[in-house]
Amino acid sequence: DGGITQSPKYLFRKEGQNVTLSCEQNLNHDAMYWYRQDPGQGLRLIYYSQIVNDFQKGDIAEGYSVSREKKESFPLTVTSAQKNPTAFYLCASSMQAGRAGANVLTFGAGSRLTVL
């Protein structure tokens, strides 16, 4: 079945450590997105990528980094520069804007990061 796989589902990190969250999709989608969700709040955009080897900062990119070396993969690194990294992280994908199916945004199940 096609879909988005995020791993790990739960992750614990000590302060000062970098961690990388994985996001893989087999939907042949061009665009991929990372959102952060805090308790009782909506989703805030961290980074997004419309095409391989290209990505743009979202609203809260500070302390995060991404790469898009393959169409299927869009890993997110939470660096030690992120002051409050404990949150629920959601990855999503869609067809490139302007193409059929671009409206449909598919989400992964999320990764919960806790900083100890």
Next chain:
Amino acid sequence: KQEVTQIPAALSVPEGENLVLNCSFTDSAIYNLQWFRQDPGKGLTSLLLIQSSQREQTSGRLNASLDKSSGRSTLYIAASQPGDSATYLCAVRPQMDTGRRALTFGSGTRLQVQP
């Protein structure tokens, strides 16, 4: 900058009631608006999508309306069931000619349907 607001933040109703969730946005230059459902600790599932040229969309007991000029959308749930208990989020996509190509989300309405 687009801002999306959802009211109420939480809602508890008895089973069988019809209910309305509200979503408002500050910039009417949108391409479409989507309603999502999120179960606790899970990802989002798309429920309904309304293009900017449309007024409403229906799927089963769900009906979403859009008034683009006033920056409002509503999600109507008929004959609510305990299985409808979840958080409902709305999100807007900007028009195609803008630099930003990602959705802006509201903070959601947490719905509890009491059996």
